[in-house]
Amino acid sequence: MTSLPRADTTAQETRYPPSRSWLIGICLWPAFLAAGVASLLFFSGIDPETLRLQTMPHWEISRTAGYSIGFLMFWAVAALSSALSILLARPPQK
Amino acid sequence: MSAQPSSDSMYVAQEKIYPREIKGRYQTVRKFMVFLLLGLFYVTPWLRIEGNPAILFDLPARQFHILWLTFWPQDFVYLTLLLIVSAVALFYVTAIAGRVWCGYACPQTVWTEVFLWMEHWTEGKRAKRMKLDKGPWNAEKILRKTAKHALWLTFALWTGFTFVGFFVPIDDLLSRAMTFDLGPWETFWSLFYGFATYGNAGFLREQICLYMCPYARFQGAMFDRETLVISYDEARGEPRGGRKRGIDPKTRGLGDCIDCNLCVQVCPTGIDIREGLQYECIACSACIDACDQVMDKMDYPRGLVRYTTENALQGKPSRIIRPRTILYTVLLLALLAAGTTGLMLREPVRLDILTDRNTLYRETVEGLIENSFTFRLTNMSRDTQTFVFAADGPEGVMLETDPAQVTLTAGETRTLAARIQLDPIYARGRGGDDVTVTAQSIGEDTITGSETTRFRTPLGR
Secondary structure (H helix, E strand, C coil): CCCCCECCCCCCCCCCCCCHHHHHHHHHHHHHHHHHHHHHHHHHHCCHHHHHHHHCCCCCCCHHHHHHHHHHHHHHHHHHHHHHHHHHHCCCCC | CCCCCCHHHHCCCCCCCCCCCCCCHHHHHHHHHHHHHHHHHHHHHHCEECCEECEEEECCCCEEEECCEEECHHHHHHHHHHHHHHHHHHHHHHHHHCCHHHHHHCHHHHHHHHHHHHHHHHHCCHHHHHHHHHCCCCHHHHHHHHHHHHHHHHHHHHHHHHHHCCCCCHHHHHHHHHCCCCCHHHHHHHHHHHHHHHHHHHHHCHHHHHHHCHHHHHHHHHCCCCCCEEEECHHHHCCCCCCCCCCCHHHHCCCCCCCCCHHHHCCCCCCCHHHCECCCCCCCCHHHHHHHHHHHHHCCCCCCEEEECHHHHCCCCCCCCCHHHHHHHHHHHHHHHHHHHHHHHCCCEEEEEEECCCCCCEECCCCCEEEEEEEEEEECCCCCEEEEEEEECCCCCEEEEECCCEEECCCCEEEEEEEEEECHHHCCCCCEEEEEEEEEECCCCCCEEEEEEEEECCCCC
16 A cells, blocks of 8 residues: 655654744744734724824824834734743753 | 853754756746736736725825725724635635645745746856855855845845835835935835845745744644645655666666656755655645656656645545535635625715714704704715715604715715704604714715614603
């Protein structure tokens, strides 16, 4: 009987972590996706212009700046969460 | 030996992959897809309909213009629906045809393909590229590398610029870019997207698929034994080995695989398809094209590496119609129907009626019952409209707004005072009647919106 051959990659053979840039990647990239979703949800309901008028009316910034700052803030927070997850997922080192 | 080895020692050195270029049926399809998808990306921001950009995600104005439709923040549900439809469509395609998304349509693959072309133009074929990288930094290497990066960077910057062109009208953006008059955020996002393209398509390439793509990890859950996969026919190919043309492999105890390694050299993720189904495989079919070429040269039938299913390899029939695909079809059709219906019924005018909370009703000197309201009207069409109002309800209901007509530009919202009067002899309900108010654009029959409110009348008559 022929069966579809499968690659024998086991967890032992896979080095962790594959590279340092991989760590940076898996920290920033999921955070980027999450920040995108968060911005979409947040800004579809809340106009940054209204938010500015209600909080810092003297700070003259455009909507574009509001969206951008919002996105970058979400990204930073999500990246922080990713970074903590990576740290905790690491086997403790002696 | 140092007591504390540098943490770098535990990392595996990433080996650079030099995919060999290949021509063939599937590569022609992939090339076509590159032109189609990137063509759409680079051309779309320039398209116009009646003078307006055909597609513009106008974030500063909080409006999305898509062809003839304009979407507002309150239309968020359609965006959600679109994302769900896209996800279900991806599951559907994956269940039937495996990772065709990865091989033919994923932006990562498509842009990488273009960057590989540019690498090929400047640094030459695979062997030449490998030699160039190994060789010393002589004039030729510097020239070729500079040319490659100059091409890559130009293309990447244009990509970033085009990306911002989806959010800001691109002709305006271009004229301002020419005079170095871009806003700080326009500059930031152009460069951000540009460098992301440069890094992802130029350097990271298959590593994005291997290490960063969530889809690559969960697509296995959508696979079954009837999903199309790219596979090497082990029964036919093994035992592999070199031989001269025209020799019957059976006389040498060999299978059809001549072990030329071409399928490995063309693979953009650097795997050997003969080792079986691997999560690294992005189903680009380069190995199929490579192997078919060799089979043609050897006068063997094509398809030693081919699109097949797990069932087919075991000689069982493969069905396209099966519970999983039926479920996805039903789900997809239902979602599409819901979305289309919603879009068709969407009103181009939004009217909110706020009742006066201070007084329930008032009696005028003529003996009519009067309620006061505040109307909030938003013009969600693309042009300036002048609206008049009408009320419908119990017989003889009268509506008066102040002002009587209101002209709103596209996207404008205005509030206005309104009074509704009714002769109490026509009051039907106990304590109130439903009144429907309609805002109608003068001269545009289709631009209308209505809202029903409660008209309060005295109790106990």
